[in-house]
Amino acid sequence: MKPLLEVDQLEVVLESKQRKVYAVNDVTFHVNHGETVGLVGESGSGKSITCRSILQLLPKPQGKVLKGAIRFEGENLLAHSPKAMQQIRGKQIGMVLQDPMSSLDPVYRVGDQIVETLLTHQQMSRQAARERAVELLRQVGIPSPEKRISEYPHQMSGGMRQRVMIALAIACNPKLLLADEPTTALDVTVQDQVLKLMKDIQQRLGMGILIVTHNLGVVAEMCDRVIVLYAGKVMETATTADLFHSPRHAYTLGLIRSVPRIESNEKLEGIPGSLPVMTEPLQGCPFRARCAFASDECRLNEQTQLREVAPGHWSACFHHERVCEWR
Secondary structure, three states: OOOOEEEEEEEEEEEOOOOEEEEEEEEEEEEOOOOEEEEEOOOOOOHHHHHHHHOOOOOOOOEEEEEEEEEEOOEEHHHOOHHHHHHHEOOOEEEEOOOHHHHOOOOOOHHHHHHHHHHHHOOOOHHHHHHHHHHHHHHOOOOOHHHHOOOOHHHOOHHHHHHHHHHHHHOOOOOEEEEEOOOOOOOHHHHHHHHHHHHHHHHHHOOEEEEEEOOHHHHHHHOOEEEEEEOOEEEEEEEHHHHHHOOOOHHHHHHHHOOOOOOOOOOOOOOOOOOOOOOOOOOOOOOHHHOOOOOHHHHHOOOOOOEEEEOOEEEOOOOHHHHHHHO
8 A cells, every 4th residue: 555645855945035944855754544653853853844845834935845745645745736735734634733822713712713624624514513513622532512612712721722723633534644743832641641632533533643743752652653854854764663772873862862761860961062054955964063973974975865774774874883782
């Protein structure tokens, strides 16, 4: 079976009068039917821009796709007109945005926003859409949905607003769900509830999920496979178990070692330095300035390419064997 989603050699720039930022550089990955894939990396790695490119939600006129293809069920979404994309957003591909307080319209009741989505994509009456909206709020675990449907976003807690966002995203039973930092700013208890909710919905609908996060705990709990992004490039991709057990890129190793462990008395390690300036096309390995394993090879090679270093495990690190031994 062909993948549900294929992103092939995607390149995206954010351009203004003052400068051009190469936000996504030759990114390739796929999501299968019923699979959960994580896009991981620190802030500024290009995760959200990659995710928004799929639905043509880049900021205009700054955001531009320079090259590549994004195929959903075999069709290149980049070739679709804005009108055609309106029929795909919300209906076949749902999206949970990062901040529900700014994503939900503050002047409309939450129920009206769900009803509008249903009326846009489904052939049903307004009364049927309202009943469906109540049922969706019940499915995502909101108590007293008949009452909550008439509330405004500011009347709900952060966890409740995130649940409303999920209800909006799954309203039309999409085949693919894009979740951009779905647990940001939520406390641990609510975060666990939201993740379990997404798992339950996935099992019920059989949809694929692409989840954007910098939280490795979320990755370990949710994802089947992981794509590690840095400076808009894929550094490593593997199954979740393989990635945590034997990382093959120095950046991935740094991310794993920077996670606090309750049972360990070791000093917490950070990754020194910061992301490179991305106003020029990248040369060599973009992580080399922060890497303890860096050599001339990392600097002199014009581009770092993913190579299969183990079955189903791909890395763009020249020193992947040393990284694995260090782990």
